Amino acid sequence: MNHLIILPVLIPLLAGAFLVVAFAVPLALQRLISLLSTALLVLIAWLLFERVMAGNHVLYTLGNWSPPFGILLVADRLSVLMLLITAVLAAFCALYAGRGDDSRGAHFHALLQFQLAGINGAFLTGDLFNLFVCFEILLIASYALLLHGGGIARCRASLHYVILNLVGSAMFIIGVGILYGVTGTLNMADLAVRVANAPAADLPLLTAASLLLLVVFGIKAALLPLLFWLPRAYTAASAPVAALFAIMTKVGVYAMLRVFSLIFGLETGLVGTIAWQWLWPLALATLALGGIGVLGAINLRNLTAYMVIVSVGTLLATLALGSRDALAAGLFYLIHSTLMTAAFFLLADLIARQRGEAADHMVIAAAMAHKRTLGVVYFVGAIALAGLPPFSGFVSKVWILQVAGGTDRQAWLWPLLLIAAFMILIALSRAGSKFFWRQSGEPPLRFRMDPARLGVVITMLLGSVVLSVAATPVMSLMLDTADAVLSPGAYVEAVEAAARQTGEER
Template identity: 45%
Template sequence: MSWFADHLPILPVLLPSVTAIVLLLLGDHGGDAHGGHGHHKLLWARRIALASTLLFLVVAARLAVEAAGGDVRAYRVGDWPAPYGIVLVIDRLGALMLLLTAVVALPVLWYATGGWDAHGRHFHAIFQFQLMGLGGAFVTGDLFNLFVFFEVLLIASYVLMLHGQGAERMRVGVHYVVLNLTASALFLIGVALLYAKTGTLNLADLALRVPEVTAPESVVVQAAALLLLVVFGFKAALMPLAMWLPATYVAASAPVAALFAIMTKVGVYAIVRVHGVVFGAGAGDSALTVAPLLLPLALATSVVGVLGALAARTLGRLVAWLTVASVGTVLAALGLFTPQAWSAALYYMANSTLVVAGLFLLAELVAAQRGDVADRLEPASPVAQPTLLGLMMLLAAASAAALPPLPGFIGKLMILEASAAHAWQVTVWVVVLGVGFLTLVGLARAGSVLFWHVRPELPAAGPAGASPKLVGATMALFGATVAMSVFAAPLQRYTDAAAQQLVDRAAYARAVLGSEALDTTKPYRFEPRRGAPAPETPR
């Protein structure tokens, strides 16, 4: 048991990768699942994938409980000392993101086993590779390995995006791939510039070395920071880099779009880690490089997102634009650059991710019960489950619009309180409250069309989409948001502690680099362990 506990931090990467390999060897013949042999393999693939994802949730919960104590846990792969070797780091923020990923992934995968996984080959293997990339991105302690895990999750997302095929998915998928490849190239350039001036890519090491880079060399480091903002902003859907998201998410299948709700948070997470910590308030000449840009761009993202939602003519596109609006709100809180605001961002991010994922699944349930009209916002025949689906829609709308006592209200209230005395306080209040009101208007309009303005003279579409498995998976995501309200106080204490831990660079460096590598009484110089090669001094 002690051995298992010692290697727990690598399981969020190792578990889904091994599961994916097993599923590939099994030969998940989803595309011909109607055949006897193919159906048998698909059933086993479902069981293995669900069991693995459930274990992923257990591991994430265990890591979150351990991280709540405040210790930063570093796992040195191959026992190579940082910053030379690969290091995985579990702190409160990383553990929170792992747990959020698992809470979204399990019901989404359960929903997909209702039939979507049979629309193409190897759905479950690719789903596990996606989890591997997400898990790796949230636990890596190295900027280059963050790039590697970005590529793993993106390659998996390319395949999931096209799962089930179709001309529209192929058209949108080409744009999605090309744009992400461009962002990846910019990522490498930014990483190269940072390495050229600091001689390291370990995040803990970077946080100590970046302040030592002074003018005129600091201009190169600041250029790297701006390039990385472009990359992470694209992943997070920050305006003006967010226009790809609505079409991509609408074209994807419902469970894939729901899983993609966590993908934008990878970009948010990277902005916190890199721009909030490495280029944070203690970064010397490069301190707060992106601060003049992040807050106004984030507020613009919220406004454009909610306007897109109001203009949407289908429920799926409305939810996709609300994804953009919610990301803008989270990034606006991060753009305040205070621990209190970061805590609010983390709390609101968890709620908005669950709500958006649930709404993508709900949109397909509604579409399946409305026949040819699908999820278009126009009168049609009544749905087969008007009370159940209507109540889920009402719950989602109330949380997305930040009505009390749901967690969306708590998160936005935390953001408003954190903006007090900030130069942009009035603008933040106007945008956050205005976006919440317009979100409520958009979802109320959609709900009234879908559930009230019906045409009973039209034949009912039947009980398609009324499967207990599909409905149960959707309800699980909305139930998680209710649980956030019930446990609001401990969750807020956790996010407060996570934000405070982020600004404690010394504790993070001691955990990752070792106490012998850090002397806080003089400018930082890495002292290699006995037998380890000394790094070159950056010019």
């Protein structure tokens, strides 16, 4: 049995457990352990990526229990893509936090590792109940990470975040219970077969379960009207935590795509489910609200939080089209938006450290000591995030517009997407003018610039350049991944083959 697939869950769990037990060890050693763990995750994710992109599913049956009875991990093109994005992002966040943010409270690196274990488990699990368990692991860790460093703003934000996610967890377990009661299984591949062959009398309950799961995943993904927790939570969190949280909404999107393409769309296709048909109007409303929020933001962190909402609306509207090309374009945009919004949370922190009491608020203050360096970095990041050439945001949005251009939904998506991009450009220009061009008459500030923090942000922004230069092969990979998602029969066959093989071994 290949044990590589369990390592993305096992390594951060062991690292986190060790950091909790050895909490008295020097912070430098904690940072080293955390960095080594995230570096290993990047390596393992890449090895899995290479193997799965060759056309193979990688499966792991814990305890050698035959599916659908045992715990099953499944790595396919979609899951390893998400694993790789998460590992790279976590490495950047751990590096940035290691410059001092992790010293503002206890157990930062342990919580980071537990969150990674939950996120990776959610991407790899092959059954719904363990998806629920992994959601709870990552959510519990995120509650503590949001509070890390203390403060009234974080306490208030965490209260809303915790309450809404607890409601979502209750709805999740209800939906899972309905599915188990109707089908007698929670293995996703087994569920796909049984739901596809369910009698007509069971369809109302299955529809109710699918709608419940859409609401649950909508909370995680920040889909309107379930997104109002996000701006306050992401604005209040420390910079590396907010940057890591950029992947959190994508976990909800992944779960939505996985469950509805596999379990409910095996026979009818992705757009054939009743719940999925609700996604289009809700995604457009999310996109519109995010654009309005960007214009009303009072500081750069809040502006970036609303850009996360814009990215969620754009991504889900693209996925709601349901075609192969739309799904591929959405996955390309997912990579770009996750990396760029995370980089902007860190950039907002760099700017705040240079402006004293003004922090990252959009007010005129004394000139920064390093305004030229930060101004250039901000300019590049703003262009990339707004979707202007030659960066990956431009490539992804042009692809999305081309895909929508051949459908009857072009009249809705084109104006909303272009207007939202224009709003982002206006908001970023307004913020940049107050940060770098318009200064008060006070003496210039002389705060030190941390070159390591700046290097992390620049490297992340260069990722957009790399993604743009390598657009052709990346787009090809996204098309292959979209084919795999929209043809879930191969996933089901791989699980059934693993069940037969495990049964023979036992």
